[in-house]
Structures are given as structure tokens and as C-alpha cells.
Amino acid sequence: MAATDSSAILRIWYEPNDExxxxxFVGGKTYAYxxxxxxxxxxFLAADSRGGFFNVHIRDRYPHRLVKSRRTS
Numbered sequence: 253m254a255a256t257d258s259s260a261i262l263r264i265w266y267e268p269n270d271e272x273x274x275x276x277f278v279g280g281k282t283y284a285y286x287x288x289x290x291x292x293x294x295x296f297l298a299a300d301s302r303g304g305f306f307n308v309h310i311r312d313r314y315p316h317r318l319v320k321s322r323r324t325s
Contacts, residue, residue, distance in 0.1 A: 281321045
């Protein structure tokens, strides 16, 4: 798991055997993105702007699902 200094993304982690990328956003929601190649994940982690990289290369390009949402009181 990698913490980020992004203003939009809190954490990123990757399950290489299943090619699933998990992204937790600062709002508390975690999404799983299916079929993300390992090389793309490595590029994402190395990007100067992880939010920008996510928007161009991952968002709306891979099937995804909400896996966790922080509860609000």
C-alpha cells in the first residue's frame, strides 16, 4: 500500500495476481479497478501528478466498483 501526497488520492495499492488496483480517495471512498496491468500501476505510482495520471489513464477506462466508503455521522 502506498500513501500519496495527492490532493485527491489518499492511498493506492495493487493486487498483481488479480490485476486489481485499489484507490482510496480523500473523501474516504475506495474503488477497485479491474484488469489494470502491472506496468500501468507502476507508472501511476511513479507519476509526478497521481491525480492527473489517474484521470488520463485509469478513470473511465477500466471497470470499477465501490468497495468501501467511510461512514459519515
